[in-house]
Amino acid sequence: MRLFADFEDRPPLRHEQELLLRAVLASKAEGRDALARWIAETDFDTLDPASFRLVPALFARWGADAAAALHHGRMKGIYRYFLFRSSLVAAAARPVLAAFAAAGVEALAIKGLALGLRYHKNVALRPMSDVDVLIRHADLAEADAVLRTHGWRYRYGAAKKLRDIHSHDYVDDRSSGFDLHWFALPESAAEGADGGFWSRAETIDWQGQPLRMPAREDLALIAMVNAIREADAMHCVWIYDVAALIADAPRFNWNLLWAEAGRHGVRTQVFSALLLLSQVAPWLIPEACLHACLATDPVLTLDRLRAVVAETRTDTLTAMGRAYAAECLGSVRKARWFGLFPARDAYADLVADPAVAKHLRIMRDKAGEIVGIYMHRCHIPLLEQLFVVADAATLAAALADLGREGEITLPRGCLGLREATSGAYAARVDLAAPPHLTLPAGEAGKVALYVINASDEAWVVAEETAALYGISYHLHDDADTLVAWDQPRTYFMKPRPGTLAFVAPGQRLACQMKVHAPATPGRYCLHLDVLRETVTWFSAMGERFPVVALEVIA
């Protein structure tokens, strides 16, 4: 087993997607085998969107092969479709880029246009519905004017345009898109963040028109961060893209990519992408690169190990993984990471990374008594916080045989649900975005933030109770006078039958707090507050939270 299999933390690609990628990228023999399996195992009528986008590449490599005969007609048609679609999208952008140059607006083609033209050398192989272009922030107004002059319009409402933090989406009357970036990535939307992209940019000849684009390592970085951000859709096309970037010339500069990831503050995302790449296409990335990444970033290493432990995968760590982790962590911490976590605060530390509430299932008998739990091993240290333990010896015996996860059976009366004390109502809120937002009157929005359980107790919600933990705000006017106390709630967990949801002490949740703009335009203040529904606002317990400015426009 490869060492870094221990540290994988992304949802794996679907089996069909992996086969498809191997068919497109692997050696001829392995690729043909993967193609045959993909044909045999895939229902073409239910092809997922990511696989759909890889079909042109599959057709380009295997269209003439007998193994592809079953779907040949539609594969060829999909190739034609994207040749048509991507050609129109690229052609629509061409005069805009020429006009940018004439107006003195510097521009870099990023993502699909750069990859399709320069690295895949065929836009059919890199499906795109828009082009992404990076400009200097100072040129935004000029670029916007050029786009409008050329018949493009902002795709969404004016209110959204005000809230865009790194790019505006434009569309023309043929549904081609133009994504105008003044920062390449929303994760690093700050002045100067993209300086390296600009300084290393190269220029190609696009049928008589110069086209600038970032260096291949920078394009790989952008592809990886976008892919990890959109992991739900997991457009595995990015792996095909990165393979083309690597194959373009010898000596792909992994050190540069990693250093730039550090400058952009996206190493967590890039490391996740590198791990996925190493698992799906191990021939593309030397394992030494992954070692080097961790060696140069001890904080990231700790975060990775913390995630492994919090996801209760410690008992599945390979000997190599344990040795490596021990080397990284040092002997003092080793026992905490790889023992059974005897100390409560150790667990609090370990679960600091997971950004969502955790769950375990409880089984009850007809009288409602708890007679079993389905749980992960890493939750053992928390049991005393979640339950009143009437018979510790019986519980310990039941836990002795628990593997990585599983169900333990308990006698009636061994466990009861624990009620929170007033000490549980302590929290800290950190904003993940600037403390101000603008919304049209009556519209909904969100504020990105982190909520930390700063108490010594778990926040526990049993089954279908209404007493949920969540975050909201109190609406004040510009003079800080209270306008409305109760506002929309954003709960940290969903009540489910037979389930105990909890947020461990020290756990840090990532939240998108719902905001509803008042009907009257003006300036407001949102006094954030954590609450336990029907029980208490945390502010009533002496807690203090940030204030966010809200501007409501007509």
Add this chain to the structure above:
Amino acid sequence: MYQVNAPRVVHETLEGETVVIDTVTGLYYTAAGNAAQLWQALAEGADPAVLATACAEAGCDTGAFEAFCDDLVASGLLVGRAGGSVTVALPALDAALAPPALTRHNDLQELIELDPIHEVDIAQGWPFRGPETP
């Protein structure tokens, strides 16, 4: 002598079938058989007179070839070429095939919206609509 009206026009020949895309009008053309071969030769810079001779020798209608060339120019797909012709391999024409012509797909919106998996003829693929769809 002609050349493809690039970058406005994109073209590719796939398994003997030529696809031509006019990115300004949004028109999509396909050509097969003699038309695909003649397009390819013209796109590479072959002398039309040489191609007309090849048509005649193959027993094809040279008038149809000339009309084909005129149509390509009128449609803006080919433009006049400065400089001399290029020697290319002569196409293997078949007099039994239909006179050369491009098939034009001119409903841009329909082309974009036609689902390439579920709404197409399974044997031919996009942009050929399947028989069961309205």
